[in-house]
Amino acid sequence: MTKHEMQHVTDDGEFVAGLPAAYGEATQSLAVSLARAEVDQQIATARAMPRSVKRAVDNILSLATLDERSAEECVYALPRGGKPIKGPSIRLAEIIAGQWGNCRVGARVVHVDRLEKYVEAxxxxxxxxxxxxxxxxxxxxxxxxxxxxLNDDMIVVTGNAACAIAKRNAILGAVPKAVWRRSYDAVESVVAGDVKTLAERRDNAMKAFATFGVTPEQIFEALGIAGMEEITLEHMPTLMGMHSALKSGEATVEEMFPKKPAPGKAPAKSLQEFGSPATDTGKTEAPENEKPKNTTSKNAGPAASEAGPAHTSSAEGGTGDISNEEAEALAEIAAQKREAGMQAFAEWFAGLSAAQRAALPSEDPDEAE
Incomplete structure (x- = not known):
């Protein structure tokens, strides 16, 4: 027995090395008791000193409109279908929770799914x-x-953004809207400004978006306008709300300004579409004026079926072209299937077309066979 080893006395009076058997349960029970006592004390204090609704409403309004920059951070906006969705941001929610008082607020990441590729807060x-x-x-x-x-650092950043959104939703769902509605309307008025400062505010907004790599043309398209001169006072709350959402992490540039495919170019397929073998064995039908000489079998996979008449191939033995994007996605799916086991890889590989097989690294077919 070492000099610093922990000992305890048994019921028989013997000295035994290590901690008592019930030590872990007692420690856990103590932690639960302390947490319960803390919440009970907070509830007792809150009921002994109840909040003043009027004071809370006035304080929220005062802090939200303290200055122009604070007001800009209190609203967010996301363009959806040509019509922006606006609302109070996490910054305004924090002001609401702090001035409403007698409450406990928190957020945490509860699940990170690397297979389905999402984080939940x-x-x-x-x-x-x-x-x-x-x-x-x-x-x-x-x-x-x-x-x-994404890499680990970006997963952490995304988790923090999810926590901010979940925290905001919890606060706004619990505090009555009547408490903060007037403050939100006042924030929009401050952000809109007046006609005298409109030109300057428009230029400042374009510079602020430029730090995120957003061009004026992307902004015009999101707002449904043709140019800078069409940005009015009514657009300013939406414009600054969009910038606030990017700044706080509540939205990303890709979500807010999705890139549209070039005319005549099919939209990029998802990773699942690249890696999911077709189950039917029949042949696809095309209109008479678009039907190629050799129709493509359905089990040739989505990559081959969308390649067009110039690159179509039969599932039995063609060598149609595969884009670099599709090849990268197929290689990543192949790696995932190998990790799941050779049987899973072989079943997946059997559903690929000859063109898709040829696009894989040279060792894949041998491993599958």
Whole structure:
């Protein structure tokens, strides 16, 4: 027995090395008891000193409109289908929670799924006066536009953004809207400004978006306008809300300004579409005026079926062209299948077309066979 080894005395009076058998359970029970006592004390204090609704409403309004920059951070906007979706941001939600008082707020990442490529966060708001708790869960994808998994640092950043959104939703879902509606309207008025400062504010907004790599043309398209001169006072809250969402991480540039495919070019397929073998064995039908000489079998996979008449091939033995993007995606799927086991890889490989097999690294066919 070493000099510093822990000992305890048994019921028989013997000295035994190590901790008692029930030490872990006792420690866990103590932690639970301390947490319960802490919450009980907070509830008792909240009920002894209840909040003043009027004071909370006035304080929220005062802080949200303290200056122009604070007001800009209190609103977010996301363009959706040519019509922006606006609302209070996480910054305004934090002001609301702080001035509403007698509450506990928190957020945490509860799940990171590297297979399905998403991170899930949970936000909680506990009103200590009414003893009512509200939770909110938010998922964010952790893959890039090509379907590849983000690195660890970016997964952490995405998790933090998901926590901010979940926290905001929990707060706004628990605090009555009547408490913060007037403050939100006042924030929009401050952000809109007046006609005298409109030109300067438009230029400043374009410079702010430029730091995220966003061009004026992308902004015009998102707002549904033709140029800078069409940005009015009504557009300014939306414009600054979009910038606030990018700045706080509530939205990404790819989500806010999705790139449209070039005219005549099919949109890029997802990683799942590249790696999912077709199950039917029949042949696809094309219109008479577009039907190629050799129609493509369905089990040639989506990559071959969308290659067009000039590159179509039969599943039995063609060598149609595969784009670099498709080849990279197929290689990544192949690596995942190998990790799952050779049987899973062989079943997946059997459903590929000859063109898709040829696009894989040279060792893949041998391993599959």
């Amino acid at each position: 949970e936000g909680i708001f506990h009103d200590l006066e009414t003893n009512v708790a509200t939770t909110s869960r938010v998922r964010r994808r952790i893959s890039d536009k090509h379907g590849r998994l």
